[in-house]
Amino acid sequence: MMATLLVSKNVLLVMSLTMCVTLQIMVGVVSGRLLDNTKIHIMNNMSHPFTMHGLFRDDNGFHTLQPGESYRYVFYKYPLWNMLWSLTFHWNGSEYYKYNIYDSRRDSCYQYNCYWQIIEDGPCQIVHNYTEPLCFSWNY
Ligand SMILES: *[C@@H]1O[C@H](CO)[C@@H](O)[C@H](O)[C@H]1NC(C)=O
Ligand SMILES: *[C@@H]1O[C@H](CO)[C@@H](O)[C@H](O)[C@H]1NC(C)=O
Ligand SMILES: *[C@@H]1O[C@H](CO)[C@@H](O)[C@H](O)[C@H]1NC(C)=O
Numbered sequence: 001m002m003a004t005l006l007v008s009k010n011v012l013l014v015m016s017l018t019m020c021v022t023l024q025i026m027v028g029v030v031s032g033r034l035l036d037n038t039k040i041h042i043m044n045n046m047s048h049p050f051t052m053h054g055l056f057r058d059d060n061g062f063h064t065l066q067p068g069e070s071y072r073y074v075f076y077k078y079p080l081w082n083m084l085w086s087l088t089f090h091w092n093g094s095e096y097y098k099y100n101i102y103d104s105r106r107d108s109c110y111q112y113n114c115y116w117q118i119i120e121d122g123p124c125q126i127v128h129n130y131t132e133p134l135c136f137s138w139n140y
Contacts, residue, residue: 038077038112040102043070045117045124046091054087054101065118077104077112089118089138097138099123 044050044065051064052071063071077083083104089097100106101123107114110128117124117133124133 036077036112037074038102038109039114040073040075040109041070041113041115042073042087042101043115043117044068045119048091050089050091050094050118052087052089054085089123094120095138097122099136099138 042052042065044067047067049064049066051062053062065071083102084100085102086098087101089099099122101116102114107125115126117126119135122136122138124135126133
């Protein structure tokens with residue numbers, strides 16, 4: 001009886017210690033930059049509108065961007081797992097182009113902001129220390 005009591009006391013002690021440590025880690029993660037908002041900015045650099053579509057949390061809509069217009073997706077980047085997220089683009093007379101607009105292993109968004117400018121040939125990424133956008137082909 002006594003032994004059982006001691007054991008369960010120890011278990012309780014270990015459990016509360018574990019919770020304390022976990023809470024501290026969570027507070028550290030939230031107050032640090034690890035769980036900051038990541039923003040994907042997408043701009044229409046064509047002379048006509050386009051529509052993009054992608055399943056993205058509660059945002060599963062179609063977004064039509066006029067020439068020069070931008071749209072911003074906001075999400076939390078979780079440091080412990082990889083994230084891959086694609087969008088489908090099309091406009092009048094084009095194919096449906098699917099592109100991985102965010103890949104946590106590929107993209108290191110400067111200060112949690114990723115910038116894309118969409119042209120006919122494909123998406124162009126603004127890398128913070130490049131002066132020119134880096135353009136990719138749709139089907140690469
Ligand atoms: C897209 O448009 C912006 C604003 O006009 C311009 O600064 C940028 O160079 C353009 N990017 C491309 C890839 O054409
Ligand atoms: C798409 O292009 C065709 C041919 O130029 C035009 O007749 C039609 O109105 C356009 N549709 C839209 C939705 O802009
Ligand atoms: C640009 O930034 C990347 C990562 O932020 C860094 O690895 C690279 O050395 C930088 N290039 C220049 C020319 O500063």
